[in-house]
Amino acid sequence: MKKDKQVLEMLKQDMDKRNIPDFWDKIQEQKQISLPSPKLAVHQTSQSTNNILKLLSIAAAAVFIFGVIPVIVLNIISRFPFIPGGQRPSAATEKDFNYYIVNDLEQKQIYGKLSPSTKTPDELLKILSSLEHLERVYEDDKYIYRFDVAGNLTEMVCKDCTFNSSKNISQEDIDKIVDNILETYFPLADINFTQKSIYQDSDMNWNIDFTNYYSAFGSVGIYWAINIDLTPDGQIIKLERISSS
Amino acid sequence: MDKFNLDKCIKAVAKGSEQALKNLYDNYKNPMFQFALSIVKDYDLAEEAVQDTFVNIISYSKNSRIDNSKSWLFAVVKHQCLKILRQEHTDQKSPIEDFSETLSTADSTEIVGNSVDDIEALQCLDDLERQIVTLCIYGQLTQKQTAQTLNIPYMKVRSKYNYAVKKLRKFYIERGRFS
Numbered sequence: 001m002k003k004d005k006q007v008l009e010m011l012k013q014d015m016d017k018r019n020i021p022d023f024w025d026k027i028q029e030q031k032q033i034s035l036p037s038p039k040l041a042v043h044q045t046s047q048s049t050n051n052i053l054k055l056l057s058i059a060a061a062a063v064f065i066f067g068v069i070p071v072i073v074l075n076i077i078s079r080f081p082f083i084p085g086g087q088r089p090s091a092a093t094e095k096d097f098n099y100y101i102v103n104d105l106e107q108k109q110i111y112g113k114l115s116p117s118t119k120t121p122d123e124l125l126k127i128l129s130s131l132e133h134l135e136r137v138y139e140d141d142k143y144i145y146r147f148d149v150a151g152n153l154t155e156m157v158c159k160d161c162t163f164n165s166s167k168n169i170s171q172e173d174i175d176k177i178v179d180n181i182l183e184t185y186f187p188l189a190d191i192n193f194t195q196k197s198i199y200q201d202s203d204m205n206w207n208i209d210f211t212n213y214y215s216a217f218g219s220v221g222i223y224w225a226i227n228i229d230l231t232p233d234g235q236i237i238k239l240e241r242i243s244s245s
Numbered sequence: 246m247d248k249f250n251l252d253k254c255i256k257a258v259a260k261g262s263e264q265a266l267k268n269l270y271d272n273y274k275n276p277m278f279q280f281a282l283s284i285v286k287d288y289d290l291a292e293e294a295v296q297d298t299f300v301n302i303i304s305y306s307k308n309s310r311i312d313n314s315k316s317w318l319f320a321v322v323k324h325q326c327l328k329i330l331r332q333e334h335t336d337q338k339s340p341i342e343d344f345s346e347t348l349s350t351a352d353s354t355e356i357v358g359n360s361v362d363d364i365e366a367l368q369c370l371d372d373l374e375r376q377i378v379t380l381c382i383y384g385q386l387t388q389k390q391t392a393q394t395l396n397i398p399y400m401k402v403r404s405k406y407n408y409a410v411k412k413l414r415k416f417y418i419e420r421g422r423f424s
Contacts, residue, residue, distance in 0.1 A: 004410050006423065007410055007413045007414045007417060007423065008378065008381065008382055008410070008413070010366075010413075010417055010422060010423065011364075011366050011367075011378065011382065011413055012382045012383075014364050014365075014366055015279060015364055015367075015379075015382070015383075018279070018282075018363065018364070020274070020275055020278050020279075021288075021292060023292055023295075023296055024267070024270055026296055027270070027296055027299045027300055030296060030297075030300045031300050126397075126398045126400075126401065127398065127400055129401075129404040129408075157400055201387075201388065202387040202388070203387050203388060203389055207407075209407065211411070225411070227407050229403055237400075237403075238400060238403060238404075240404065240407075
């Protein structure tokens with residue numbers, strides 16, 4: 001059994017020990033209580049429909065006043081960076097990050113044309129796994145990249161994950177693709193991992209997990225790890241390097 | 246549970262079938278309860294949430310467009326849990342800054358009432374990781390379905406799932422239950 005599944009199976013064994021009460025009778029009682037009285041049913045229905053319509057129209061007006069108008073105003077303001085509050089927070093400028101490193105990366109032709117990400121921290125939080133090093137988030141036409149202070153890649157996520165993955169390639173081919181990815185994006189890394197896991201999940205995507213564990217003072221920690229998610233035909237969905245914790 | 250067809254059952258529930266409701270209860274009470282407990286972290290509140298789900302499920306199923314029955318069912322449980330938690334906070338007169346439907350921050354569900362954190366392994370996970378692994382184990386949802394149910398990005402589910410499995414593996418290794 002795959003190791004991830006083994007871990008979850010252990011957790012399930014622990015969780016199955018919970019004593020879950022039987023409350024079918026309570027459900028039946030509650031259903032009886034919630035049934036409307038027959039005499040008032042018809043009148044209540046038309047009254048409640050009117051009330052619902054009133055509430056809906058008030059809600060629609062509120063959404064327009066408090067939702068749409070501020071968005072329009074903020075969009076206009078954001079075009080004028082020198083107005084207080086109008087500055088759209090950007091993740092990085094070329095001067096903030098080591099421009100040399102970015103150019104160096106582009107020269108290695110690993111990445112496309114890199115530019116600082118224009119997404120806000122809130123938008124990036126929905127895509128990236130953490131908010132660390134937001135000042136070093138870059139984009140090309142396909143991916144968003146997050147680098148650490150030394151210019152090493154820590155995370156790479158597809159921007160528009162609509163892959164046409166019609167074919168499913170073999171694990172042997174995936175192994176080659178993974179080797180290529182490690183060599184390309186982490187050429188200086190010591191990749192003698194203590195634990196390797198490659199499997200297809202229920203979405204038929206490939207999950208690759210390489211981890212180096214360390215043991216110190218009786219406890220086990222993760223030294224560093226690389227997680228790669230690939231489509232069924234081997235395109236990168238997401239790549240993440242996790243440092244020691 | 247393999248022989249039980251959730252799609253057919255939900256359709257029958259929508260038509261008012263009591264037998265279908267009982268079948269749904271027999272087959273999904275435990276998974277729904279486990280998921281509710283991962284959100285509300287209190288046995289009484291979890292029971293209340295799942296109870297409310299079953300009481301209201303006929304009207305919900307009639308008024309919803311259901312693309313995926315499993316995702317929908319657990320999303321309803323989640324909705325009930327949030328309603329109950331909002332009510333608990335209102336009753337306790339505690340301020341809530343943002344109680345959105347998105348359970349994407351680790352501290353979005355404060356512990357209320359008589360909270361129980363009875364599974365030691367789960368204590369190493371944050372709230373979202375707990376919900377994701379519970380849906381994976383008991384709901385048998387794919388990660389895309391989990392993203393739909395929890396209304397969070399698919400990538401976030403993948404990241405959180407990977408972290409959760411790593412933490413759990415470390416937990417079981419330390420206790421000699423996993424090699």
